[in-house]
Amino acid sequence: MESEHIKGAANKLAGKAKQAAGDALDNKEMQAKGKAQELKGKAQDAIGDAKDRLED
Template structure:
């Protein structure tokens, strides 16, 4: 697990919290921020997965 995975997970948790609080309080701006943070977290995790795949390919660990 690299730093992109960690940052992605943190963004997703933060986003889920903002989304839930925004929804509970009727704060649409906070809810939208939460959705954006969750999307950013997904993107970071995707980047982390791509980096992991590249590292495995570089080492010759990729299975066909």
């Protein structure tokens, strides 16, 4: 499903941005939240891949 891939990409991008901001500000909490969001995006991408395989 395209929507899962789009959501995943958006979360990965936002997570990386939060991590970069956390690095720049030396903010460990922001870094952790960014990493969590990036992982959420990777999971959404994997779900999208699985749904794509089931549709084929």
